[in-house]
Amino acid sequence: MGNLAADASAAHPVLALDGITKTFPGVKALDSVRLHLFPGEVTALIGENGAGKSTVVKTLTGIYQPDSGQILMDGQPVQFPTAQSAADAGVTAIHQETVLFEELSVAENIYIGHAPRGAFKMIDRRKMRDDAARILTSIGAKIDPMVRLKDLGIASRHLVAIARALSIDARVVIMDEPTAALSQKEIEELYELVDHLKAQGKAILFISHKFDEIFRIADRWTVFRDGQFIGEGLMSEVDESDLVRRMVGRSVDQIYPKRAAVIGNEVLKVVGYSHATEFEDINFTLNRGEILGFYGLVGAGRSEFMQSLIGITRPTKGVTRVGGDICVIRSPADAVDAGIVYVPEDRGKQGAILDMPIFQNVTLPSLGRTSKNGFTRMAEEFALARTYTQRLDLRAASLDTPVGSLSGGNQQKVVIAKWLATKPRVIILDEPTKGIDIGSKAAVHDFMSELAAQGLSVIMVSSEIPEIMGMSDRVIVMREGRIAAELSGDALSPETLVRHAAGITAKGEAA
Amino acid sequence: MNVLKSRETILFAAILALLMLIATRFPGFVAPTNLLNVWADTSPLMILALGQMVVILTRCIDLSVAANLALTGMVCAMINVAMPGLPVIVIVGAALIMGAALGAVNGLLVWKLSIPPIVVTLGTMTIFRGIIFLISDGQWINAHEMSASFTALPRIQVLGLPLLGWTAVLVALIMGIMMSRTAPGRAFFAVGGNPHAAVYTGIDVGRTQFWAFVISGMLAGLAGYLWIARYAVAYVDIAGGFELDVVAACVIGGISIAGGVGTVVGTILGALFLGLIKNALPVVDISPFWQLAISGAAIIMAVTFNSRTGRTKGRIILKSAEIAQ
Ligand SMILES: Nc1ncnc2c1ncn2[C@@H]1O[C@H](COP(=O)(O)OP(=O)(O)OP(=O)(O)O)[C@@H](O)[C@H]1O
Ligand SMILES: [Mg+2]
Numbered sequence: 001m002g003n004l005a006a007d008a009s010a011a012h013p014v015l016a017l018d019g020i021t022k023t024f025p026g027v028k029a030l031d032s033v034r035l036h037l038f039p040g041e042v043t044a045l046i047g048e049n050g051a052g053k054s055t056v057v058k059t060l061t062g063i064y065q066p067d068s069g070q071i072l073m074d075g076q077p078v079q080f081p082t083a084q085s086a087a088d089a090g091v092t093a094i095h096q097e098t099v100l101f102e103e104l105s106v107a108e109n110i111y112i113g114h115a116p117r118g119a120f121k122m123i124d125r126r127k128m129r130d131d132a133a134r135i136l137t138s139i140g141a142k143i144d145p146m147v148r149l150k151d152l153g154i155a156s157r158h159l160v161a162i163a164r165a166l167s168i169d170a171r172v173v174i175m176d177e178p179t180a181a182l183s184q185k186e187i188e189e190l191y192e193l194v195d196h197l198k199a200q201g202k203a204i205l206f207i208s209h210k211f212d213e214i215f216r217i218a219d220r221w222t223v224f225r226d227g228q229f230i231g232e233g234l235m236s237e238v239d240e241s242d243l244v245r246r247m248v249g250r251s252v253d254q255i256y257p258k259r260a261a262v263i264g265n266e267v268l269k270v271v272g273y274s275h276a277t278e279f280e281d282i283n284f285t286l287n288r289g290e291i292l293g294f295y296g297l298v299g300a301g302r303s304e305f306m307q308s309l310i311g312i313t314r315p316t317k318g319v320t321r322v323g324g325d326i327c328v329i330r331s332p333a334d335a336v337d338a339g340i341v342y343v344p345e346d347r348g349k350q351g352a353i354l355d356m357p358i359f360q361n362v363t364l365p366s367l368g369r370t371s372k373n374g375f376t377r378m379a380e381e382f383a384l385a386r387t388y389t390q391r392l393d394l395r396a397a398s399l400d401t402p403v404g405s406l407s408g409g410n411q412q413k414v415v416i417a418k419w420l421a422t423k424p425r426v427i428i429l430d431e432p433t434k435g436i437d438i439g440s441k442a443a444v445h446d447f448m449s450e451l452a453a454q455g456l457s458v459i460m461v462s463s464e465i466p467e468i469m470g471m472s473d474r475v476i477v478m479r480e481g482r483i484a485a486e487l488s489g490d491a492l493s494p495e496t497l498v499r500h501a502a503g504i505t506a507k508g509e510a511a
Numbered sequence: 512m513n514v515l516k517s518r519e520t521i522l523f524a525a526i527l528a529l530l531m532l533i534a535t536r537f538p539g540f541v542a543p544t545n546l547l548n549v550w551a552d553t554s555p556l557m558i559l560a561l562g563q564m565v566v567i568l569t570r571c572i573d574l575s576v577a578a579n580l581a582l583t584g585m586v587c588a589m590i591n592v593a594m595p596g597l598p599v600i601v602i603v604g605a606a607l608i609m610g611a612a613l614g615a616v617n618g619l620l621v622w623k624l625s626i627p628p629i630v631v632t633l634g635t636m637t638i639f640r641g642i643i644f645l646i647s648d649g650q651w652i653n654a655h656e657m658s659a660s661f662t663a664l665p666r667i668q669v670l671g672l673p674l675l676g677w678t679a680v681l682v683a684l685i686m687g688i689m690m691s692r693t694a695p696g697r698a699f700f701a702v703g704g705n706p707h708a709a710v711y712t713g714i715d716v717g718r719t720q721f722w723a724f725v726i727s728g729m730l731a732g733l734a735g736y737l738w739i740a741r742y743a744v745a746y747v748d749i750a751g752g753f754e755l756d757v758v759a760a761c762v763i764g765g766i767s768i769a770g771g772v773g774t775v776v777g778t779i780l781g782a783l784f785l786g787l788i789k790n791a792l793p794v795v796d797i798s799p800f801w802q803l804a805i806s807g808a809a810i811i812m813a814v815t816f817n818s819r820t821g822r823t824k825g826r827i828i829l830k831s832a833e834i835a836q
Contacts, residue, residue: 312710333713342711350711353704355771364701365712367694375692418712 014203020069029055033229037203044218048437049409052227062086090171107132107145140189174205183298256470264288273318278304279481293472294461301481310335339425351415354404359385388417393443428459522780551676553786560760562727570770571628576731577753578639583735588745595658610732618724622717654743687775703770
């Protein structure tokens with residue numbers, strides 16, 4: 001079966017997809033696609049939100065069954081009727097929003113389903129703990145294998161998911177947007193890990209919307225568009241604009257369409273916000289029409305502070321002034337009343353209600369506006385949902401479908417639309433374009449800047465330097481729960497951002 | 512949505528099939544007047560199931576509904592005995608208020624003390640029954656002690672259907688409008704569908720669950736008066752174990768125990784299906800043992816069907832994790 005080799009110099013693919021089609025009611029998620037994964041090589045799978053990337057992953061891991069087409073391992077047709085059968089065949093995946101068990105320990109999460117056994121087939125807890133610790137160290141994660149998963153933040157959970165995938169001795173490792181929740185340092189460690197896996201001869205499928213990453217680690221590329229296979233080839237033979245053109249079908253030029261905004265009066269002032277364990281002495285002001293960036297490494301306390309600002313957690317001290325008046329925010333409902341809304345980072349868990357149709361998700365906090373005499377009106381709800389989702393480039397068959405059937409990136413757009421539709425005075429966007437493809441990213445940024453020009457004040461928490469640099473009027477850098485710097489104008493450069501975020505002084509020494 | 516719609520059609524078809532089967536052995540059963548009586552007989556179950564639906568939608572469960580029904584019913588009967596002249600409509604009002612208050616007790620314990628709903632309502636279920644024993648001294652209140660107007664109200668026929676049946680129609684309409692057309696209705700779905708997201712949206716999860724228990728309690732109170740008046744007897748163990756039928760009706764009707772999914776129409780059909788089996792089997796003269804076995808098997812079958820279609824629901828939980836990349 002040598003006829004599957006993509007070129008003469010390469011080895012035969014370990015895993016190949018041939019003519020795979022998968023339809024969901026009303027959508028052809030995959031339309032006769034191909035994919036080839038080679039031993040010791042990283043293949044990047046690239047495509048817009050809803051292109052079918054995650055569907056491929058789920059087909060390869062036995063979660064979905066293809067309607068037609070073949071999966072070939074070493075040239076032999078195989079079938080993965082269950083997730084277990086895919087794992088047994090040596091295919092393992094790291095999903096972005098991970099499937100883990102909150103109440104179990106880290107070690108149990110890593111080994112659930114294939115725990116080491118001792119006497120009488122009982123689980124050998126000590127070995128399990130030691131093995132887990134070893135894997136965690138090997139990926140540079142400083143996590144105690146005995147803590148419960150629910151006590152970990154998103155980034156650490158993600159590392160646990162990676163450790164889990166590695167605990168299965170796999171030949172094919174799939175990573176669906178593995179870096180979205182990781183800090184720069186952890187990303188570097190992940191790259192090393194990928195190099196290590198390559199050296200062991202594993203075939204890796206890497207899905208990402210970030211081109212710098214793709215060029216850093218991939219050897220080959222495959223592009224999907226609208227569920228169709230567009231092309232494949234070697235990374236060394238393409239550049240970013242080639243890939244973007246193949247992916248979007250047009251060229252995307254203006255990536256950070258920041259408009260000049262007239263910055264007005266103070267809208268929000270935060271004085272002395274502190275929390276026992278998460279952050280201390282946060283002070284800043286936000287003006288009308290301003291986009292204020294919050295930069296920092298993952299885990300710098302930015303999201304924790306924002307959650308406290310909108311009343312999810314209580315600060316130990318601190319005062320919020322909205323439009324000059326002291327405003328006591330005890331719950332998210334109070335924040336919404338004060339015109340401050342928060343688009344959380346963990347949108348899978350905190351954002352969308354998956355069983356609810358798209359339009360109802362969007363109008364949930366705006367029912368007051370779409371109702372009359374206490375009764376909701378469907379036509380108004382649809383109109384509102386349509387206005388906002390269109391601006392954000394949402395790809396959905398109909399606004400009546402449940403959010404759960406959308407692709408990851410499109411679910412995020414629904415959540416952003418939901419909050420913009422409340423017409424807030426201040427919107428806090430936590431990693432607004434995480435998991436959103438490059439074309440839609442421009443749409444989100446464009447809409448954001450248009451609304452800012454109309455007087456909306458935006459707090460944008462982001463760990464992406466280009467996004468922070470491109471969109472912010474002013475940037476606050478947080479480090480270890482404190483404000484490390486406030487930068488604007490000429491003082492704002494990628495180097496200064498990184499320096500303040502990592503706590504390195506100008507002379508290059510740790511502060 | 513499509514799955515739910517087809518689920519309701521299937522349930523409807525199952526009910527029709529059941530009726531046809533009964534008609535072959537006992538044509539009189541499907542006569543319009545008898546069907547109206549079946550509807551009326553099933554009304555308490557429908558009313559309670561509609562309340563339970565709201566509770567289950569918010570990821571809770573109310574096991575105290577039957578005990579609430581019995582306690583409120585007993586109090587109604589005692590008021591009637593003590594003050595025979597009191598207009599019945601006042602007693603109905605009192606039943607609604609008292610039922611809601613008992614539901615509020617459940618709701619407060621769940622909301623303010625964060626005790627799991629199954630524990631709270633198992634507790635209050637026993638407490639309510641205990642209170643009935645205390646206030647009634649374990650004595651029965653019989654038909655001859657109640658005033659004629661008290662027992663007559665549910666049986667008054669309007670357009671061939673007793674008021675008892677009309678009450679279920681009215682409750683279903685109100686609940687239908689509330690669940691599909693109002694902000695609080697939407698909140699019940701949101702809280703059950705994704706409590707975390709609901710919090711971020713500014714919906715108070717605990718408060719929403721509290722109101723779900725109040726609604727369930729209020730409907731249980733209403734059913735309490737209707738039940739006591741209809742059967743013209745009140746005692747400690749009335750409607751004992753009925754809470755299980757209520758939960759079964761919801762589950763058969765497609766309300767997801769995982770919360771966030773369900774419809775009023777589904778609930779009504781679920782209750783009717785169960786009611787029909789319980790009403791019809793004795794009529795077609797099947798031995799009591801078979802009656803028990805068949806009605807049990809029907810519940811298991813329906814629930815199996817439920818969990819099979821519900822499997823998409825199960826997968827969606829996985830998807831929340833996985834689809835999102
Ligand atoms: N369970 C499902 N039911 C219905 N439609 C689905 C389901 N899963 C995926 N889809 C549809 O299939 C298409 C492909 O989705 P997929 O999740 O594979 O996209 P993706 O390429 O991973 O996008 P993203 O970059 O946003 O993660 C989308 O149109 C999506 O709405
Ligand atoms: Mg995806």
